[in-house]
Amino acid sequence: MLLSLWWWCAEGLCRRWLPAIPGGVLGMVLLLLALQYRLLPIAWVEHGANYLLAEMLLFFIPAVVAVVKFSALFEQAGLRIAAVIVLSTACVMLVTAFAVDRCDRFLRFRRIRMHRHGEALCSR
Structure with missing residues (x-):
């Protein structure tokens, strides 16, 4: 329920x-930031x-239906599609x-810089 509400709010924004930005993308970024902080x-x-x-298989059903429905297309251009x-x-x-x-690399550089900065403060 919360994930749906989160998506709905991001879609509205x-x-x-x-x-230019899909609501699902903005919602995931905002969710990541909210969890991170x-x-x-x-x-x-x-x-x-x-x-x-657990229900992820349901997301692939449309793709399977398309393969069955357009089998002639896959016979003709299957190698190119693959x-x-x-x-x-x-x-x-x-x-x-x-x-x-x-x-x-950025996070390692930041940790090293913070560590060096901390040593410099302690040696004064």
Whole structure:
């Protein structure tokens, strides 16, 4: 219920002030920030998230129906479609790995800088 309310509010914000950003994306960013800064207890979100993960198979049913319904298309262009799927998945994985690596480097640099700054204050 809370996740749906969160999404609905983010969707309203996007429609009103940020039409270029999808409401689901803004909602996830706001939810991440609220959890990160402990404005929202994890226990409030955990039950809904576990339910969605348990029912994740339902999200793939439309894709399976499309494969069955358009089997002639897949017989004609199946190899090209598979190539696009594989390449796009690889691109997403590479961009995600790059982003995680950059964030990790930034956090390590920040920790080292804070540690050095703390030593400099203590030696005075």
